[in-house]
Amino acid sequence: MAHIRRARSGQGWEARYRDPHGKERARTFNTKRDAQQFIAGAEADLQRGDWLDPRVGRIRFDDWADEWLATAVHLKPNTRYGYERLLERHVLPVFGGKRIANIERIDVRRFVSDMTTAGMAAGTVRNAFTVVRNVFNIALDSGAVKANPCARVKMPRSPRAEMLFLDPAQIVALAEAIGDEYALLVKTAAYTGLRAGELQALRVRRVDLDKCNLDVVESLSEVEGQLIFGETKTYSRRQVGVPASLAAELRLHITTRSLGPDDLVFAGPRGGPMRHNNFYNRHFKPAVVRGALPDGLRFHDLRHTCAALLISEGAHPRAIMERLGHSTVQVAIDRYGHLFPRIHAELTDSLDKLYRGGHDDPTSAGATSSDG
Template sequence: MAVTKLENGRWEASYRDPSGRERVKRHRTRAEADRWLTTVKGQIHRGDYVDPRLGRTLFSRWAQEWLDGSAHLKPKTRADYEGLLRVHVMPTFADRAVAAITPGDVRRFISDKVGSGSAPGTVRGARKVLRLVLAVAQAEGAIRSNPCDGVRVPPSPKAEMVFLDAEQVEALAQTIDPRYSTMIRVAAYTGMRAGEIEALRVGRTDLEVGRLTIAESVTEVQGHGLVFGQPKTYERRSVTLPPFLTEELRSHFGGRDLDPQAFVFTSPEGGVIHHKNFYNRSFKPAVRAAGLPERTRFHDLRHSCAALCIALGAHPKAIQERLGHSSITVTLDRYGHLFPKLDEALTGRLDELHREAVSSFRPGPISDGASQDLRRGPSASRGLSADLGV
C-alpha cells in the first residue's frame, strides 16, 4: 500500500487486492487517502473485502452467470426460475450495479409485487431467485453481504389437503374413464406422485412379489415438452402392492408379453400421459361425478394414502419410505396431526405401569438380582416396550 502526491496537488492511494491486482484511487487530501487505505486494509484482514470493479457490474451479468451455473437443476425447476427472473426480477434490477442494491431496495421490490396483486407464492419465488443471483455475486467478492438476507416475504397459504377414505377412492376409480381406474387405485394405495406413475414402465413392475420400483418421473415443462428425470428426492425406491392391486395390474396388462420399456399407463392415443390433459379432461370431471369435494386434486390421492396408512397404525418410518419423503421429519410435519395422541396413550400406560408395580410388590428383603422382577410385574415392562415400538 502506498500514498503518492501528484503534480496537481491531489493524492493517489494504491494497494493490491487479494488476487494481486493493483487498485488505485485519487483523493483530495493525504488524510482522506490514509483513511481509505486503512479501511481497505481492515476489510482485507477481516476477509470481507469486496472488489469495487465487480461491484459496479450490472445485475444482468450476474443473472446470466447464475443461469450458466444452474445446469444441475431439474428442467422444470430451471424453467420456473427463468420465468420468475425474466418476468419479475429483471425489470427492476437488470440495469442496477450489483453493489448498489440494498435491503431497502429488496423490501420495496417485495412490497410493489404484493401491491400489484402478485400471489404470495410468486413473490416468494421471485425473492428466492433474486437471492440466488446475488449469492453468486457475493461468492465472487462483488458484494459484502446478500441484501435479501433478513427481508421477510408474505407466507404462502398452504393448499388444504383432501383426505379420501377407501370408499371415496373406489367411487372415483369406478367413475373415471376405465383406462385410468387402476391408475387411481395405484396412486391411493402406494402414495406415488403423478409424475412417478405416468413414468412407470412395465420392466419396473414385479407382479410375482407385488412390488413397483420407482426410478423415474415425468413432468411437462413449458418450452421443453415432456421431460423425464429422477424422482423428486433423487433416489430410487420401491413400494409393495396390496394383493388386490397385483391382480388388477395383471388384468391391466391382459397377459400380453409387453416391452419392458413400455409405459404401464398411457393416454388414449397410447403415448405418455400429459398430466394437464388428463387432469382437465378425465380427473376433474370424475371428481365431480363421484360427488367428491370440488377442490380434490390428483395429489390428494397421495395424501389419502398417508391417511389410510396412519389409520391402520403404520409407523411413521414406513409411511416415509412408501411416500419417498427425504426424511421422517417431512412426514411428521405434513401428517403429524393425523397420528393418534401418542402422549396421552403413553401417560395412560405409565399410570398402569405404576399400579401393576404396586399390586405386585411383596414386602421383605430383596436381592439385587431379583429386585426388578419382584417390584414390578413382568407384563408391565413388556407392555410399555411394545407401546413405544421398542
C-alpha cells in the same frame, strides 16, 4: 505497503495498496482525508478477509443471473423454466441493469413489498425472492459482494392448500366414477403415494410384481408443451411396496395389454406418455363430480390420502418419508403432523390396557412373592 500520494496530474490524492494476490491497486480522491479513509478501510477488509475486487462488483445483476442459470445444472427442466419466467417477468425489470454491489437489503425488501401490494400471490413472491437470493449466492461465492442482501428479509405468508383425504370407500367411488381406463391409476396413486409425474413415467420393467415393489427412478413433466422424462422431484430414487391385491390388478393390467418392459404402465389414449393437465381436466375433475367426492379434490390429494392411511395404521414418520420420497422426516412431520395426535391417543389407550392388564395379573412383575 499501502500509501497515499499526490496524483500525477496534481489534482487530488492517489491511494495505493496491494490486493490479496499481490497486485497493486490504486484509486484517486479529491482530498487527502478521503484517500486516508479509503486506505484504512481497504486494509481492514484485507485483514478480515473481506476484501472485494471492485471490478467484479461492477458487473450487473443480469450478468450474474445468466451465470447462475448456466451453472445451476441440478435444476429440473420444469423448475428451470419457472425460474426463467420469474426472471423475465419480475426480477430483471427491477434489478437487471444495476451493479450487483450496489443492491442493498432495503432494495430487496421493497421488491418483496411492491410485489405483495400489487396483489401477487404469496407463492409467486416467494419464488421470485428465491431467484434473487440464488443469484446473490453466486455473486457472494465469487467475491462480488460481502453478504447476501436477501438475509433476514421476511416473506408474506403463503396459505397452504387444504389437504383432502379419502377413505377406502371413497377411493373405490372415485375409481368407478373415472372409468376402467384410469381406475387403476387412481388406486395406485392412493395406495402407493407416488406423485403424478412418477406414475406417468413408470415403466413395466420397474414393476416387480413377484415382490410387490415399484422402483421409482424418474418422473414425467411438461415444459412449454414438451414432455420431458427426468429425475424425481427430490432426486429420491426409491422402492415402494404395493399391496398384494393391487399388485394382482397391476399384473392383469400389464398382461391383458401385452405391455413390454419399456412400455409405460399408465399411458395416454394412443399409448404415448400421458399429459397430466389433459387427464386432470377431461377425466379426473368430472369424475370427482360424478362420484360425489369432496369439492376441490386434486389428484395430488391421493398422495395425501396414502399418507393418512399409513398414519391410521400407525406408520412411523420415517416410513412415510421414505415411501413418499420426502427430502427429510421433518417434511413429513410438517405436512402430516396434525394427523398424528389421534394415533397418539389410540396408542395411549393401548398402553392403558396393558397397564391395567398387568395390575390385574397377580403373577405380573412387581407382585410380592409368598416365599419372602
